[in-house]
Amino acid sequence: MNKTDRLLAIVLELQRNDVLRAEDLAAKFETSVRTIYRDIQALSEAGVTVIGAPGQGYSLMEGYFLPPVSFTVEEAVTLLIGTDFIEQRFDDYYGSKSRTSRGKIEAILPEPVRDEAFRIRKSFRLFASAEEIAKVQEKAYLEAIRRAILEEKKIRFRYSKRIAEVDGNRQSVRTVAPYGLVLFQGAWVLIAKCELRQDIRHFRLSRMMELICLEDKFKLPADFHLEVYQPPDDRNIRVRIQVQPDIADKVKEANNFYTETIEDHPEGLLVTFRVRQPEELLQAVLGWGSGVVVLEPESFRDRVRDELEKMLKRY
Incomplete structure (x- = not known):
């Protein structure tokens, strides 16, 4: 990063934070504290009102705003593709905001940058499948859950699990405190505290029905942070299959969530999965047909x- 870019980045960091120490900025930009001192001096000489408090750090004078910044072609393309992604994957509210944002970004770009960004953007396409386009109900639920999270209100819904519980039931009614939403492998997943299980659980929006927002309030735990949250890994059963060479690419491209290792062998692939229940792989294995053989566990071979x-018998 050259000096000009670093000076701009320092101002942006100061705008986002109340106070920053020189040591913090040095670590952020991988430079020396002495260099940060010189950068702050250069900003002050350029008219940026940086205030230094001994023992505390640097801050911007209240009311200071960075003038509008310019975008390179690559930065403009990144922002415009980002608006396409939001429009496809988020609910209608943010979809409409992405369209207005795209219009504003295009309006402020200088004509040469706008033309070049348009030319490059034409070479990219975010393709949404017919299945994704049809997820109208899921998008409606996404908006309702997003609002519930912001308002800290509980929600209730009927949930259908892919594999039945011990009692044979696949559906249950859940009342939960919604903590956050995660887009995982193309599917929206709700992270929530479930009153039925008295623990944090994950719920795919595509498996929800009859969702309603309640007036009951909840408080997000102080120690819960979605950006660092890691679900406990309780996949303790290993399943191994042998894959014939003619469908090896098909199995690889499936990118199954439960895949642990893939080893090449002269007779094909040796694939190891780690699951909670072997039945989680049943549909995938059957879909690959005679091209795969289950090696272990024996109980899953029997299944x-x-x-x-x-x-x-049906045929």
Whole structure:
């Protein structure tokens, strides 16, 4: 990063934070504290009102705002593609905001930059499948849950699990305190404190029904931070399959969530999965057909065999 870029970045950091020490800025920009001192002096000489408090750090004078910044072609393309992504993946509210943002960004770009950004952007496309476009209900739920999170209100919904519980039921009614939303492998997932399980649980929006927002309030725990949250890993069962060479690419491209290792062998692939229940892989294994063989556990081999026998009887 050259000096000009660093000076601009320092002002942006000071705008985002009340007070920053020279040591903090030096660590941020991977330079020396002495260099930061010189940069602050250069900013002051350029008319940026930086205030230094001994023992505390630097801050901007209240009311100071950075004049409008210019974008390079690459930066403009990044922002415009970002608005495309928001329009496709978020709810209608943010979808409309992304369109107005795109218009504003294009309006302030100098004509040469706008033309070049348009030319480059034409070479990219974020393709939404018909299945994603059809997720109207999921987008409606996304907006409702987002509002509930901001207002710290609980929600209730009927939830359908892919695999039945011990009692044989796949559906249950859940009342939860919504903590945050995560876009994972193309699907929106709610992280929430579930009253039924008395613990944090994950819920795919695509499996929700009859969602309603309640007036009951909740308080986000002080020690919960979505950006660093890691769910406990309780996938303790390993499943190994052998894949024939003619469908090896198909299995790799499936990018199954439960995949742990993929090893190349002369006779194909040896793939190891780690799951909570082997049944979580049943549909995938059946979908790959005769091109795969379950090696272990034996109980899952039997489960696949039983399913195939049931299918054969239907034909």
